[in-house]
Amino acid sequence: MVEGLLYLASMLAGAAFLLALYRFVQGPNAVDRVVAFDVLTVISITAIVLVALVENRIVYLDVALVYALLSFLGVIVIARYLGKET
Amino acid sequence: MNDFTSNGAFRQGGLFAVLLLFWVMLNNALTVETVVVGVIVAAVITALFKDGMSFLTDARLNPQAVLATFLYLGYFLKELIKANIALAAIVLSPNLPIKPGIVKVRTELKSPMGRLLLANSITLTPGTLTVEVGEDCLYVHCVMLESGDVNEATQRIAAGFEKYLEVMYG
Amino acid sequence: MNSILLIMSVVLAVAMIAGALMAVYAKRSMAIAILAAGAVSLFASVMFLILGAPDVAMTEAAIGSGLTTFLFFFVLRRVRGGEHD
Amino acid sequence: METLLDLIGAGLLVLGTAFLFLGGLGLNRMPDVLNRIQVGTKATTLGTLLTLAGAGFLHPDWALKLLLVALFLLFTNPLSAQVLARAAHRSGHVKLSEDGIDHLAEDQGDKL
Numbered sequence: 001m002v003e004g005l006l007y008l009a010s011m012l013a014g015a016a017f018l019l020a021l022y023r024f025v026q027g028p029n030a031v032d033r034v035v036a037f038d039v040l041t042v043i044s045i046t047a048i049v050l051v052a053l054v055e056n057r058i059v060y061l062d063v064a065l066v067y068a069l070l071s072f073l074g075v076i077v078i079a080r081y082l083g084k085e086t
Numbered sequence: 087m088n089d090f091t092s093n094g095a096f097r098q099g100g101l102f103a104v105l106l107l108f109w110v111m112l113n114n115a116l117t118v119e120t121v122v123v124g125v126i127v128a129a130v131i132t133a134l135f136k137d138g139m140s141f142l143t144d145a146r147l148n149p150q151a152v153l154a155t156f157l158y159l160g161y162f163l164k165e166l167i168k169a170n171i172a173l174a175a176i177v178l179s180p181n182l183p184i185k186p187g188i189v190k191v192r193t194e195l196k197s198p199m200g201r202l203l204l205a206n207s208i209t210l211t212p213g214t215l216t217v218e219v220g221e222d223c224l225y226v227h228c229v230m231l232e233s234g235d236v237n238e239a240t241q242r243i244a245a246g247f248e249k250y251l252e253v254m255y256g
Numbered sequence: 257m258n259s260i261l262l263i264m265s266v267v268l269a270v271a272m273i274a275g276a277l278m279a280v281y282a283k284r285s286m287a288i289a290i291l292a293a294g295a296v297s298l299f300a301s302v303m304f305l306i307l308g309a310p311d312v313a314m315t316e317a318a319i320g321s322g323l324t325t326f327l328f329f330f331v332l333r334r335v336r337g338g339e340h341d
Numbered sequence: 342m343e344t345l346l347d348l349i350g351a352g353l354l355v356l357g358t359a360f361l362f363l364g365g366l367g368l369n370r371m372p373d374v375l376n377r378i379q380v381g382t383k384a385t386t387l388g389t390l391l392t393l394a395g396a397g398f399l400h401p402d403w404a405l406k407l408l409l410v411a412l413f414l415l416f417t418n419p420l421s422a423q424v425l426a427r428a429a430h431r432s433g434h435v436k437l438s439e440d441g442i443d444h445l446a447e448d449q450g451d452k453l
Contacts, residue, residue: 011263015365046389071321081332
């Protein structure tokens with residue numbers, strides 16, 4: 001039962017990932033792409049938590065923490081760059 | 087009250103406590119060796135950074151403020167869940183009932199931390215997103231904006247959070 | 257349980273290929289190309305995690321995504337020119 | 342008792358990823374940048390928080406570290422949304438409809 005629900009959760013996360021990826025590839029302008037990138041990284045954090053649950057290892061959560069920090073800083077840098085333009 | 091919270095010992099103690107808590111949470115264990123190492127490292131960092139943490143030094147430290155913090159957290163989580171249900175309804179409805187616009191919201195909060203928390207909370211509540219922070223006001227993007235009246239928007243968007251943040255930060 | 261990891265790695269592989277193609281073919285804006293390159297290395301770090309190497313994943317996230325993106329944007333801000341968006 | 346906690350945790354996992362899915366759907370359905378930022382940041386914040394809570398139910402001994410990740414996300418996610426919204430408005434990518442109200446553009450017009 002739990003395994004089935006975990007399976008369903010990973011399917012939903014994968015579908016969300018693909019939808020955000022479509023917006024990332026398609027996005028009309030740069031800000032759209034950055035928004036999609038932000039959503040992709042947050043979904044990746046969820047994916048890391050799911051992998052940690054499947055493999056049953058707590059060390060993987062450290063990666064999620066590093067990931068959250070770096071993606072946040074990256075989005076800030078890119079947004080400052082885009083805001084300075086024009 | 088502000089004399090007490092702005093003196094150096096309180097600032098450094100706050101920084102020390104936050105660092106130690108962060109270390110223990112990062113290790114996910116409350117054993118003797120973890121705490122000893124954490125105390126040593128946190129003490130060294132606290133000695134190097136004399137200014138401490140700004141979000142602790144701005145906060146007031148009386149019983150009403152602590153109570154307001156918990157009430158604020160509860161209200162915030164309730165609003166977050168409400169926001170997501172509302173957005174889910176908008177996204178799933180076939181004809182997208184949206185009417186976007188940017189409205190000005192006045193705020194009386196003075197401290198930077200209080201205003202940061204207000205802007206963050208507005209971003210995560212139903213249909214609103216802070217776009218720019220001015221001198222005495224915030225510019226908020228709304229998914230459904232009926233009228234451009236500033237006072238009505240202030241009542242609807244910011245008043246619920248300001249009530250608690252007023253007590254916490256002033 | 258293994259099928260979950262299989263689904264994830266397939267999705268990640270698709271995302272990595274799409275990101276790499278975007279990084280190569282982004283003609284209009286240099287910023288988009290840098291962003292796509294950073295995205296590829298972020299997905300690669302999740303892929304390393306699925307393959308069972310958390311230390312490699314952490315290094316990949318820190319160097320590939322963090323440091324390289326910052327460096328590229330720093331240089332881009334200095335250079336300017338040859339770009340039309 | 343153990344299985345009940347596990348079931349609650351797995352249910353929260355599915356609920357959280359369902360919100361993530363809605364966020365991805367909204368990202369594709371919304372017509373302009375600011376609405377996309379709204380859907381993106383809200384749905385992913387609650388979705389990830391619910392997922393972390395579900396993981397906490399499945400593994401109660403991981404709770405402290407999961408709480409750290411959740412706190413981190415709760416602080417950084419709205420901040421990056423705000424910075425992005427400001428960048429979008431400053432670079433002129435925001436186009437509201439004809440009768441849309443835009444106090445920010447009005448005030449900036451006064452200053453210039």
